[in-house]
Amino acid sequence: MIDPIAIQLGPLSIRWYALCIITGLLIAVFLAQKEASRKKILPDDVVDFILLAFPLALVGARLYYVIFSWDYYSQHLGEIVEIWNGGIAIYGGLLTGALVLYLFSKRKWINPLDFLDIAAPGVLLAQSLGRWGNFFNQEAYGAVVKHLDYLPAFIRNQMYIDGAYRQPTFLYESVWNLVGFVLIMTVRHRPQLLKRGEITAFYLIWYGFGRLLIEGMRTDSLMFAGLRVSQWLSAILIMLGIILILHQRRKKDTPYY
Template sequence: MIIGSLNPIALQFGPFTIRWYGLIIVTGVIVAYAMVQREAKRQHIDSELFDDLILWGLPVGIISARIYYVVFEWSSYRNNPAEIIAIWHGGIAIYGGLIGGFLVAILVARKHHVSLWQMLDVLAPAVLMAQSIGRWGNFMNQEAHGAVTTLAFLRGLHLPDFIIRQMWIDGAYRQPTFLYESLWSLTGVILFLALRHRKQLFRRGELFLAYLIWYGTGRMFIEGMRTDSLYLIGDIRVSQVLSVILVITAIVLIVVRRRHNVEWADLAE
């Protein structure tokens, strides 16, 4: 047996606590921002656009991620409304953050008079990278895990001991679903970066739609393995339903836009 979880607190100064979760999320944002700035320069897009997006998108994304979580966990909050703002106790949802960020992207694109599709194409790989990194914050908090499993199973995955130790939760070893999603997202990043500058492969907006298909497909299957899902009705998981909707919508949009000869993206310049 390998037991001994990592401390979720990175630093503590008197009453002030800095958690690994927050540091990892910030790291994901910084890496994503650097990726976006590099691609924006390649496509000759004013970097101020993405500065505005980070300035407004990050707080709105966090708030919308919290609202999303609270709405689907209302039974846990209706009798204790003070906990609604206690985000440091956990409880934010990626899809909620993506919805809020998308709405901000629409407003920023209009303000700067640029193509929303082009902006979303620039953002797609970077957002997926941030999601891949962010899942390690869940790892430090011992959340976003799957069902009970065995030490033999985890060792069979050839995981390092520090991951196996962290998967000892509530008296049992758990499936490292955080890792499955992190690796799935990272694989998507690698594919998108390798392919997005191929001539006449993606039309404008299709890299973003490919992101929806890729992430939605992976999330749909991995969500089914988790034990801390948000539920819509009965055993119907919110994230699985939303994933299916996003995947289908993205596929339909690609087909419809191609039939109407939507312009090719100038990503290969």
């Protein structure tokens, strides 16, 4: 098993999970800054947004997890703030980040869809990298399987949990997000193809569809009233993406990306 702690500096432990998230974040910021000028957005605005949104998104991701794990945390109130022990949900971070982006864009007189369009590809890549944090933590896995001979040994060994091999659902989602990133980066600059907001719509549909399927394989899903919360939210994202495309195509004055 791989040690989830990457670097130990005296009492300070730096986990692989944190390194995966920070690496994904930095790449996403870099990509958004490179693309910002196309939408007449200042690269510094991207940095200012991240400095505001990232800590708030972490809080949102933690609150989302705590809310849907309240049966446990209601009996362990002191652990609610112990984010270093695990327990964040990407959907909580995404929802918080989207709200902050909308408010930030309005304050800066930026069209929120333009900001979302330049950010979405990098977010997909960041999520692809972030899932490897789950790998190091041995979480976000699926049901027991007989073997994982089709995978490299380092993945196979890390997926041997509680005396059995587990479906590497973290890997499925990581690959799915990476493919989506490559696809949107390949087509987004083709002339007269995508309209404003359709890169965002692609993200909503692509990520939502992949998460909807893969979440059904996991054994650690957050539940509410007997249902998998992330699957319902994924379905909502897919519908929002479709509605956004139809709305933008229906408006005759919607500019191309």
